[in-house]
Amino acid sequence: MHYTQPKLWRTDKLGTLNISYLSFQKGNCPDLELLEVNTKLDSKGCELPICIQALQMACPKLKTFRMLNVRPLHKMMRNGADSTLGFPLLEELCIATTSYSYMTDKDLWDILFGSARLRVLDLRGCSRITPFGLATLPCLELECLFWGQYFNSNVTLSSPKKGLHMVTQKWSRTLQQLDIANQLFTEEDLEIAMSHLAQATEADTLRSLNLSGTKITPPALRPVIGQMTALSYLNLSSCRYLPRGMKRIYRGQEDIRLLLDKLE
Structure with missing residues (x-):
């Protein structure tokens, strides 16, 4: 099934989250399965202190x-407790933003270290x-x-990246949709x-493969287009x-096959 990305400009729900977060801290939501907070696209400087452990x-x-268009600020529990199983049932994490993101590898690990069932990961705008x-990740x-990196002025100022091959190697058998738009990986790494x-x-x-704004080359494209018939x-x-x-943009197998003929 094709997964549709959540839009970054949905109705403002920040007030609802602030109210609910008080309940989270008291442990009153043991059966909650979906939590979403987002702000409007023109909202600026929306930072949300949140204790992931709690x-x-x-x-x-x-x-x-x-968490759409929100910059989470990670807080530690006051009592220093570190006994948690994480989110063992989590299937989707979205922390997309059109603004600057503080999210680091450690922050991401703190959220997902126990999430072996994760199927959807939306990190649009998370340049760190x-x-x-x-x-x-487990x-x-x-x-x-x-x-993909969207609406981020830091993208054009970034130095070339390496290591994308670690990501595609890890999930090559399961990935259905991959978006790395405007990620500045080197030509060699992309290949x-x-x-x-x-x-x-x-x-x-x-x-679905989004390579918009990348340094993808014809030699790197040929094997993917030739082998990926879906x-x-x-x-x-x-x-x-x-x-x-x-x-x-190419849509449909026929359109993509015509591109393959041009690359050969």
Whole structure:
């Protein structure tokens, strides 16, 4: 099933979260399965102090956790307690933002260290997260990874990245949707990363691939397009390392196959 990303400009629910958070701290939500907080797109400087440990202890059955356009500020428990199982049932985590993100590898690990069942991970705008941080996560069957950088002025100022191949190697058999738009990985790293996806031919599950704004090259694209017969969405817009005429969005297998003919 194709997963639809939550939009970053949904109705403001911050007031609801603030009220509910008092209940979380008291441990009154043991059966809560979905928690979402988001602000409007034009909201600026929305920071939310939150104790992940307290939330994990109060909501052990949480399956969906979304924080849209909110910058979480992690707080420690006052009593120093560290006995928690994390979110063992969590299937979706969304911490997407159109603004600056404080989220680091350690912050992500503190949330997901016990989430082996995670299927959807939305890190749009989280520029501090690294491939190494993703590769160490306990979830082995991730289906959707949204890691594109949008509306972030820091993207163009970033130095070249490496390590994407660790991510695609870890989840090559299970990924159905991958978005790394505007991630500045090197040409060589992208080629290795795409080869890992192409080598998982027995799975062939990849349906959507967003490479917009990356340094993807024709040699890196060929194996993915040639092997991934389930691929029905391919975004190559603003890919400056591709020949003129190829930098666009491709929809459907027929359209993508025509691109393969041009690459050969």
